[in-house]
Amino acid sequence: MSYVKYKVPDDLRNALKNALQTISEARDSKIRKGMNEVTKSIERSSAKLVVMAEDVTPPEILFHVPLLCEEKKIAYGYLATRKELGNAVRINVSASSIAVESPGTGNDSVLEDIIKKLNTIKK
Secondary structure, eight states: OOSOOSOOOHHHHHHHHHHHHHHHHSTTOEEEESHHHHHHHHHTTOOSEEEEETTOSSGGGGTHHHHHHHHHTOEEEEESOHHHHHHHTTOSSOOSEEEEEEOOTTOHHHHHHHHHHHHHHHO
8 A cells, every 4th residue: 555646647747847946936935844843834734835746755755745735635646756856946955745835926826727637637
């Protein structure tokens, strides 16, 4: 059993990466990085979007994240590798998961668009 609840198509994966890059470039955006920070952000209901890497080992460390997201009605998605996720949010290290708390000025539509796409894929 895995924490990956659904397959993200390649075109949506690229759109997700582009959206994360756009959001991370905004000065006033707020992105939490790492499993502990992401878990706290979800529990406080301050996360708007959660993205996890599919190659996390051991997978048990992220097992609770999709369940918490569904409970709090927070959109979530997946990227293939931790390195890819780290690069998407402009950090020089790999990341197991990230949570977008604030998309920054002018990026609300980018965030809403990617959340809509993820929610339609999930169903």
